[in-house]
Amino acid sequence: MDAKLKGSPSFIWRSLWSSLGLLKEGLVQTPINTLDIETKVGALIDEDSNSWKIDLVETIFKEEEAKLICSIPISRSGASDRRIWASLERGNFSIKSAYFLETKLSNRSSGEPSTGGGNNSMWKDLWQLEVPAKAKLLIWKCLSNIRPTKDSLLRENIVESNLCPVCAREKETKVHVLWVCPAVADVWGGETSLFRKWKRFYPDFQQLWGEMTGKLNQESIELVVVLFYHIWARRNAYTFQTQFKNRATIVALAQADLSLLKEINLNSSNRAARSRGRGPSQSW
Template identity: 30%
Template sequence: MDSLIDSNTMKWNEELIDGLFVEEDAQLIKKIPRSQVATKDTLYWPYTTSGHCTCKSGYRFLKEESKLESNQQVPPIHVKQVWNRIWQLQVPPKIKNFLWWACRNAIPTKQALMKRKILADSIYERCHDAVEGSMHALWSCPELEVVWSDSDEWCFRSEIEFTDVKELLSWLIAKGKSLELFAYTAWIVWNQRNKARVNQQAAPLHQVAQQAKQKLVQVKADLQND
């Protein structure tokens, strides 16, 4: 993220940010105050709120890793296939870019911003119970159950654990799930989260799934009319 900051002025490189991020995220990033003093990067452990590694959090991490490795329902990730499918999606470019960044854990979640010492707290504001990483913010948070339980397409959500968005997308591709519907749903979830954080009016979560379906129907209709 240091490449987003002008090393001479210690201000955001607004032209670069506008080119890399969707408009909503770019505006949020540029509003974050920057320190005028250069600071060195520090090691950060993402599995505790303090950023310090503890025996308890390390044990929990290894236990979860072991559980995921033994889960035969999740196929190996084919990275090139995931990237190709993202760019082939029949969705606006800003949503393709968003998914690509989410797969790289590069969307500005609280976890990502805390690593850069921009925020002091990485706990997700919806549930107040877990670190806000890309996967938790878009998919696995219990507060999002009302979104992803709306369709049988996502009935596996409570049965299979994924380590990150890239692994989730790889599984969706392997199982022939609707990536377009997932993309629109995740996009609306993220934008709803952004608006709620800055106290802007946002649609309630129980309307997100229906909004995503309507967007997808509209796009398909527009393609047929072209």
């Protein structure tokens, strides 16, 4: 739990390390050992009465901490101390509960969750876009503030710098990666681009997304979403593999994704129409 991210760690280790903050938030410790290195929690418990040594606890800990400690029920079976996952009553960790905890923590600062509240229409519009699921998921993570960046990782003491790994000039935020970074200027600033005259700076990704959905038609938004996905994928490829795709490749990949998905959806619709046209099968 106290490991440091040093040197040039592998992608797998970086991924595991990025979840430590979430684990620390969800885990709780049965009475914490703050005494001598060899002292156990049992030193704070009266074995005869099977209760806390209140005077000792109040001497060692602050008043509020002492009250919390003494409110912890003591096991009658003599079970050993262990860490438990506080998000579930049974204390066992699960991926599902970690997901809900991460979403809850993110929504402390980002507003309503995607399952309710005033943003229902925004989430509904997002999920109905005809783009690959991987692209919609990226937008959802960015809007929910759960897409890690160098800036957010620095605040969690996971990395030592929040500078963008591509331009190395400004702190890496979501809106920087997808819109502000000089490396994406050619994607959005081309002569035929809809965004050539748009302002460059937005305080956060949520405001940029809100302006886009307010001004663009669905077809343009779908192209933007897939471009966002490939811009972020290019950022990852450069960060971990020092590979960098040019503007033409990014645009071509986005257009290919959209064309393939439309073809798949069209074929599915045609098969469904033919199936309805044949009607129910007859039995003899």
